[in-house]
Amino acid sequence: MTSAQDASQGVSIPHLLARNAAQFGDRPAYREKEFGIWQSWTWSQTASEIEALALGLLSLGVAPGDHVAIIGRNRPALYWSMVAVQCIGAVPVPLYQDAVVEEMTYVLEHCGARFVIAGDQEQVDKVLEVKGATTVIEHIVYFDKRGLRKYDHTAMTSLSDVQAQGRDASDEMVKTMQSRRDGLGADDTCVMLYTSGTTGKPKGVVLSNRNVIETAQNSSNFDTLGPGEEVLAYLPMAWVGDFIFSIGQAYWTGFCVNCPESAATMQSDLREIGPTYFFAPPAIFESHLTQVMIRMEDASRFKRGMFHMFMDHARRVGPAILDGASVGLWDRLKYALGNVMVYGPLKNTLGMSRIRVGYTAGEAIGPELFDFYRSLGINLKQLYGQTEATVFITQQPDGQVRSDTVGVPSPGVEIKIAESGEVYYRSPGTFQSYFKNPESTASTKDAEGWVATGDAGFIEEATGHLRIIDRIKDVARMSDGSMFAPKYVENKLKFYPNVLEAVVFGAGRDRCCAFINIDLTAVGNWAERNNIAYSSYQELSQHPQVLEMIEGHVNAVNASVAQDEMLSGCQIHRFLVLHKELDADDGELTRTKKVRRAVIAEKFNDLIEALYSDAPEVTTETEVTYEDGRKGTIRATLSIRDGNVSPKLEAVA
Amino acid sequence: MLENQTLAPSDGYVTADGRQIGGVMMDLRNITLRFGGVEAIKDISFDIREGEIRAIIGPNGAGKSSMLNVISGFYVPQEGEVWFNGAKRPPTKPYQVARQGIARTFQNIALFEGMSVLDNVMTGRLRQMSSGLFSQALWWGKAQTEEVENRAAVERIIDFLEIQSIRKTPVGRLPYGLKKRVELARALAAEPHLLLLDEPMAGMNVEEKEDMSRFILDVNDEFGTTIALIEHDMGVVMDLSDRVVVMDYGRKIGDGTPEEVRNNEAVIDAYLGVSHD
Numbered sequence: 001m002t003s004a005q006d007a008s009q010g011v012s013i014p015h016l017l018a019r020n021a022a023q024f025g026d027r028p029a030y031r032e033k034e035f036g037i038w039q040s041w042t043w044s045q046t047a048s049e050i051e052a053l054a055l056g057l058l059s060l061g062v063a064p065g066d067h068v069a070i071i072g073r074n075r076p077a078l079y080w081s082m083v084a085v086q087c088i089g090a091v092p093v094p095l096y097q098d099a100v101v102e103e104m105t106y107v108l109e110h111c112g113a114r115f116v117i118a119g120d121q122e123q124v125d126k127v128l129e130v131k132g133a134t135t136v137i138e139h140i141v142y143f144d145k146r147g148l149r150k151y152d153h154t155a156m157t158s159l160s161d162v163q164a165q166g167r168d169a170s171d172e173m174v175k176t177m178q179s180r181r182d183g184l185g186a187d188d189t190c191v192m193l194y195t196s197g198t199t200g201k202p203k204g205v206v207l208s209n210r211n212v213i214e215t216a217q218n219s220s221n222f223d224t225l226g227p228g229e230e231v232l233a234y235l236p237m238a239w240v241g242d243f244i245f246s247i248g249q250a251y252w253t254g255f256c257v258n259c260p261e262s263a264a265t266m267q268s269d270l271r272e273i274g275p276t277y278f279f280a281p282p283a284i285f286e287s288h289l290t291q292v293m294i295r296m297e298d299a300s301r302f303k304r305g306m307f308h309m310f311m312d313h314a315r316r317v318g319p320a321i322l323d324g325a326s327v328g329l330w331d332r333l334k335y336a337l338g339n340v341m342v343y344g345p346l347k348n349t350l351g352m353s354r355i356r357v358g359y360t361a362g363e364a365i366g367p368e369l370f371d372f373y374r375s376l377g378i379n380l381k382q383l384y385g386q387t388e389a390t391v392f393i394t395q396q397p398d399g400q401v402r403s404d405t406v407g408v409p410s411p412g413v414e415i416k417i418a419e420s421g422e423v424y425y426r427s428p429g430t431f432q433s434y435f436k437n438p439e440s441t442a443s444t445k446d447a448e449g450w451v452a453t454g455d456a457g458f459i460e461e462a463t464g465h466l467r468i469i470d471r472i473k474d475v476a477r478m479s480d481g482s483m484f485a486p487k488y489v490e491n492k493l494k495f496y497p498n499v500l501e502a503v504v505f506g507a508g509r510d511r512c513c514a515f516i517n518i519d520l521t522a523v524g525n526w527a528e529r530n531n532i533a534y535s536s537y538q539e540l541s542q543h544p545q546v547l548e549m550i551e552g553h554v555n556a557v558n559a560s561v562a563q564d565e566m567l568s569g570c571q572i573h574r575f576l577v578l579h580k581e582l583d584a585d586d587g588e589l590t591r592t593k594k595v596r597r598a599v600i601a602e603k604f605n606d607l608i609e610a611l612y613s614d615a616p617e618v619t620t621e622t623e624v625t626y627e628d629g630r631k632g633t634i635r636a637t638l639s640i641r642d643g644n645v646s647p648k649l650e651a652v653a
Numbered sequence: 654m655l656e657n658q659t660l661a662p663s664d665g666y667v668t669a670d671g672r673q674i675g676g677v678m679m680d681l682r683n684i685t686l687r688f689g690g691v692e693a694i695k696d697i698s699f700d701i702r703e704g705e706i707r708a709i710i711g712p713n714g715a716g717k718s719s720m721l722n723v724i725s726g727f728y729v730p731q732e733g734e735v736w737f738n739g740a741k742r743p744p745t746k747p748y749q750v751a752r753q754g755i756a757r758t759f760q761n762i763a764l765f766e767g768m769s770v771l772d773n774v775m776t777g778r779l780r781q782m783s784s785g786l787f788s789q790a791l792w793w794g795k796a797q798t799e800e801v802e803n804r805a806a807v808e809r810i811i812d813f814l815e816i817q818s819i820r821k822t823p824v825g826r827l828p829y830g831l832k833k834r835v836e837l838a839r840a841l842a843a844e845p846h847l848l849l850l851d852e853p854m855a856g857m858n859v860e861e862k863e864d865m866s867r868f869i870l871d872v873n874d875e876f877g878t879t880i881a882l883i884e885h886d887m888g889v890v891m892d893l894s895d896r897v898v899v900m901d902y903g904r905k906i907g908d909g910t911p912e913e914v915r916n917n918e919a920v921i922d923a924y925l926g927v928s929h930d
Contacts (some may be wrong), residue, residue, distance in 0.1 A: 033817075
């Protein structure tokens with residue numbers, strides 16, 4: 001068997017598909033749970049499904065260079081659509097499935113897609129609403145037929161009909177498809193992905209085949225990924241990470257991509273599949289941990305005692321054992337016993353028994369959370385990346401894992417820190433350009449290929465690991481000239497399970513103030529245990545005991561921030577607990593759940609003013625968007641609390 | 654009183670949203686139901702047509718649930734005739750009615766609380782199973798193939814109603830809105846021609862009501878199931894149903910499209926309240 005890592009055959013994803021079909025023909029490429037059973041497709045079945053789809057799309061009139069929008073949840077058919085689109089020389093543009101109509105309008109207009117492949121009725125309805133006005137959409141292809149039978153089908157076809165058409169395609173058609181596919185070069189566009197847009201409108205990032213394949217190759221070698229890996233594809237298809245894991249690395253190494261039955265069954269599907277390679281943002285790890293802790297509190301006293309005893313031991317020696325450090329025999333024995341009694345069953349419940357390599361990224365992860373998973377023996381690591389880099393900028397090698405760094409430069413990546421503190425990189429994954437936006441391209445990527453990340457950070461001299469402080473544009477000065485890095489403080493707050501989200505203000509001001517969002521699962525459970533009655537999120541958020549608890553967290557964070565000589569000015573003087581959860585539908589978060597500071601500052605201007613006054617409470621009215629798109633307002637009176645602030649340390653020169 | 658007497662029993666009609674409705678499936682003629690001296694239903698006649706969504710509304714105690722129980726064969730009216738699929742139905746037991754292809758849900762959920770969602774929905778397939786007790790106990794021969802076939806049918810319904818994530822959860826642990834959905838799943842598992850829903854949205858919040866409305870419309874659309882439902886939420890009734898029967902104190906006071914019913918004086922007075930402007 002020729003090696004999977006033979007670069008000459010892989011100039012494009014369709015080429016890799018052909019190679020996998022020849023080499024791993026009868027191994028599974030995709031699985032999806034449907035009607036309660038895991039259905040699977042081998043690489044050769046996948047190749048023929050994709051070919052039929054490509055021919056069908058060709059006969060619908062997809063032209064080379066066309067952008068084809070793909071919207072829906074992770075399903076094999078939609079992954080096939082991406083590759084089928086590539087096979088006929090067009091460019092797939094995956095969109096966030098939970099985008100509301102306005103967001104979708106912007107992207108569909110901007111990329112000028114004539115064809116849209118939609119997962120189900122919900123997505124088709126949105127596309128139909130967008131169609132016409134300012135977009136040039138000609139035809140919709142849909143996968144799930146439910147509810148769509150009675151729609152006007154003049155410009156709409158089901159995916160299975162498109163494939164049927166493809167299977168009947170003429171020889172001439174087949175030749176056209178083959179010539180377009182064989183003509184794909186390493187520098188042709190592989191995919192266009194829209195950034196989530198923390199600031200302003202999303203930008204279309206153009207990635208070439210070389211970007212994707214070289215990155216997939218480097219990163220697979222870094223963690224020695226092989227064709228035997230199993231991954232669960234549950235993160236949005238529009239996100240660069242999913243594209244790299246579920247297409248880039250999957251096609252490069254030939255491993256199997258598993259699609260969950262529905263978004264709600266992710267946890268049980270995870271357990272059934274038991275992935276060996278797993279990726280999740282910190283929020284997922286956190287919600288799993290919260291669930292475990294809540295269930296442990298309901299367990300019998302014996303079980304609870306055993307759980308805590310062994311978890312304490314694991315916290316002490318677990319990470320060291322995982323890193324291969326020296327640990328005494330007695331501790332090892334006790335850990336082995338714990339593995340049988342607690343860790344093993346727990347990992348099994350979490351669906352993490354077989355994880356060989358796990359990554360978290362996107363946001364900083366709390367040290368306790370991180371250590372919890374590592375102490376169980378799960379090889380969880382951090383990586384740092386962005387869409388423009390085809391994900392990988394830095395990652396942590398096995399054995400050098402810490403919660404406060406993001407690792408060493410990934411293979412092939414060069415890093416430098418500018419004088420302003422901003423991190424720059426140059427890599428094989430560096431994007432080609434922003435679509436229809438040469439100014440932004442020029443301001444982000446210089447002539448030598450160095451890309452500005454927009455993050456401030458530094459490299460630790462002793463270890464060579466990169467540490468990220470904050471977004472460079474968020475790092476500012478307070479009125480007395482001391483450094484203000486809101487993310488640093490927010491992350492410390494968010495490490496408390498009760499705090500879902502925090503937004504700290506203070507640029508140009510004399511002191512820092514904060515908005516806090518409580519986590520309904522954790523705080524709701526706590527309220528239940530303490531016999532605290534509440535009827536709504538709003539009521540719970542303003543409960544005096546809840547405010548007291550949050551005040552305790554704020555004080556603890558202040559105490560820890562005060563230790564940092566550079567950032568001791570960032571202690572929180574006053575805070576309030578918001579009456580609504582910050583939501584992407586209201587524009588307060590991006591679709592990847594990052595806070596949009598400017599939007600929040602503008603929207604809740606009255607609250608900020610109140611924080612910087614002496615008022616003990618503030619009454620406000622907020623517009624909210626319901627799931628069906630209707631708008632309403634909620635009115636609330638929020639009390640404002642003060643945090644304990646330690647005197648500033650004098651910066652040592 | 655409004656009446657759709659202009660329509661011949663065998664004729665269909667086309668709804669506002671373009672669906673073709675067929676001829677009369679269930680015809681209730683001059684039904685009177687008494688409990689001792691109390692007349693719960695007084696001389697009511699109406700029909701349900703193939704493929705339509707028919708609502709029965711009215712204030713509390715109007716006799717709506719009694720009417721549904723007459724349709725399902727649980728109550729036998731003292732007077733009047735029930736015609737189903739063109740034949741007069743003699744007094745029957747509920748299980749015989751079920752065999753004729755009528756399934757229902759209940760106002761106060763009647764599921765097996767200790768059993769999983771999957772098992773509850775499987776009970777809806779009883780009519781499709783014929784293997785004996787012995788064969789089922791040993792899971793041998795016919796019982797085995799039957800179980801696989803029926804499980805496949807049940808899984809399609811689970812997928813349709815989007816309850817995959819609670820497939821193995823005991824029903825007792827579910828919130829109210831989901832229990833209602835499981836009950837609908839069990840009724841659908843029987844593959845009914847006529848589906849009776851007794852207050853499918855009672856006690857639900859707005860979001861759950863919207864979900865349930867969508868499922869009811871989807872059931873009607875995908876499987877062509879005829880649906881008769883009782884509901885209190887006027888907004889839901891007006892949006893969902895093709896024709897509405899209005900009852901008050903056991904009498905029928907209105908019958909027609911939602912638009913006709915809405916503008917009917919007697920209905921407004923009795924049920925929606927007298928307008929004061």
